[in-house]
Amino acid sequence: MRTVPEGFILPSFGGASAAASVDVATQTMPSGGGYSGPRKLVLICSKGNLDMAYPGLILGNAAAGEGIEVHMFFTFWGLDIVNKKTNGKLQFTMVGNTAMHMADLGNLHPGLEHWSMPQWMGRIPGMTKIATNMMHKQIADLGVPTVPEFLDLLDAAGVKMWACRMSFDMMKMIEADLHPAVQGVISATDFMELSEGAQTLFI
Amino acid sequence: MPSNTIAEYTFAVNEEGFFTNREEWSEPLAEMLASMVGIGELTDAHWAALRFMRDDQAKTGVTPTLRRMQTQGKFDVKQLFTLFPGKPAKMMSYLAGLPKPVGCV
Structure with a gap:
């Protein structure tokens, strides 16, 4: 393994090994039942x-x-x-979510993207399905599985x-x-x- | 802007040590850096991942995440964790001379 030259800035890739190398002997407070x-x-x-x-x-x-x-x-x-x-088949419901606003509504009228939809809308039959499908699409658009x-x-x-x-x-x-x-x-x-x-x- | 020097190579880095100019990267330099981060010899499998990262970043301007390596590059995530143990995405981006990935997934 090549040694790191003086003054060389190397990103930390230590991960688990770096955490494990912490000198526990110098720690006065035990943590996690002595887990080190x-x-x-x-x-x-x-x-x-x-x-x-x-x-x-x-x-x-x-x-x-x-x-x-x-x-x-x-x-x-x-x-x-x-x-x-x-x-x-996990679902998303508007009911009980007062932070329910849609970015796309801003295209209709500026400011509407921050408008919190009334709770009764979430109780319209089929609304949970619509909201779920929209969320699936938004998640997929971000490349998230x-x-x-x-x-x-x-x-x-x-x-x-x-x-x-x-x-x-x-x-x-x-x-x-x-x-x-x-x-x-x-x-x-x-x-x-x-x-x-x-x-x-x-x- | 700090810079790193190793053997005959000098390259600009950010405060964490990641490359800020992908053009200052070269394959022999990557071999040296790999040895410094504990990987040792870069095999064909390592190179396939690093080359994909560079090609993809050249196209999109963004360093690919592990998920993108899986979906677009058809790499096996488990294998990437074996090839680049610890923090695979960060290590690959470093060895490919790119900024670290910023995507969440």
Whole structure:
């Protein structure tokens, strides 16, 4: 391996190895039960709406690409993200979303792009389908994969995925319905072990 | 604007160390940088990815993300993680003499 010349600015590609090389002996505060390994991220995905599936998928993918160890735990409605029977049909609803405004409306009249649509509009029959289709299109336009494809991408990037035991039993799911990249169905106590020392996000 | 010098090569970089001028890159320089970031010898598989990155960036003006490498370049993401361990997209863009990718996916 060639040594870095003096004054040479080399971007940090350390990722996991750089995090692991932190001198823990000099740290006075223990963190994560004494965990001192590489940086770790745990994403708890608890929602099954289309718009709530993507934040976890995008962050998990970004973290894996930065050399961070990533675990994703799918619980409650979030199980729909890894259920092959449902993950191609996640939906987006306007109902309950007061931030519902459309950039394209600005073309009709300046200012309309910031107009929050009234809640009753979300209850028009078929509106959830229309809103879902629009969101699918916007996501695809950005080159972002569909949910099932995204799971394949995460798997290739080395992200570990887990299903919540209680939700799995409660929803009467069967293993065959889980996306093949899901490593297993684990309990809350198993989750505590794998999340040791991790930065944890609840989505 | 800082610049890096290694052997007979000098190239401008940003504060992080990424190339700011793709024309200052060359294949022998990439070989040297690869050895510096711990990859060692660049194989044909490494070169295929780096060449795609450069070609794609020349066309679009934007460094491709891993997702674009997968969809447009037909590269296997798992293999890219093996070839360029740690931060594959950043490492590839560096070795290809390009800015780091800015896309989220």
